[in-house]
Amino acid sequence: MIRQADLHMHSTASDGQYTPAQLVQKVYDTGIEVMALTDHDTIDGVGQAAEAGAACGITVLRGVELGAKENRYLHILGLGLQGDSASIEALCRRMREGRDERKHRIVQFLAEKGVPVCLEEVEAVAGGAVIARPHFAQVLLRHGYVSSIREAFDRYLDTDEYQRIERFKVDAPTCIQAVHQSGGKAVLAHPYQLGMTEDGLEQLVCTLKEAGLDGIECHYPRHTPEMTGQYLTLAARYGLHVSGGSDFHGEAVRPDTILRPLALELDWLLC
DSSP states (O other): OEEEEEEOOOOTTTTTTSHHHHHHHHHHHTSEEEEEOOTTTTOTTHHHHHHHHHHOEEEEEEEEEEEBBTTTOEEEEEESSSSSOHHHHHHHHHHHHHHHHHHHHHHHHHTTOOOOOOOHHHHHHHTTTTHHHHHHHHHHTTTOSSHHHHHHHIIIITTGGEEEEOOOOBOOOHHHHHHHHTTOEEEOOOOOGGGOOHHHHHHHHHHHTTHHHHHHHHETTOHHHHHHHHHHHHHTTOEEEEOOOOOOOOOTTTTTOOOOOOEOOOOOHHH
């Protein structure tokens, strides 16, 4: 079953620009038939998104994006979470506690860099959502410390020095297990971000497959044709499903990322 889909996007439930309902409307306007809401470490927005999707005829998959501790860029997408999501909810609570603790250390880190920010302002920007780096980036931009969200990350929030402010994470097999226990499929997100050699990435995929990995996000805006070909080959070699998505956060958060339909075979998710 080939469908026009986007299986990776974010709402105000984490660090996106649009509410889940607003995001569904934007998805509808692009001609996407199937979407997955994959907010960072939370499924708080999936109910609203599913309700909005039912109203306009879009299939909305309950999803989540979980950071794993093995690598700062290793993320596992949970797609098609079903029914009782107690395992994911419990893990997300622990993740959120880690983010709540980390936010104070980010404020201290930025102050040491000469760019003081008010935590209350960051929390206001987050609007009650899980506090993430883009919320800090928006405050840095608002006060003129940087000229763009990208610069906020390049200068402060995605540097080697910043990594001493790591938050609580579990390993990738635990993420995969939680997704499966919640009735979903586990997908390796944006593999290019890992920055691994071909051999290193294949070893990781092999390890994750043994842990129950279901798919790879082969199609992603920042993948070159060569990268996409490499990931499709890995998916075929290890019997993994092919996934893809925009990682859309909204124009104000990531101006260079747009919603775009991808022709994907989705029997493995929609059966």
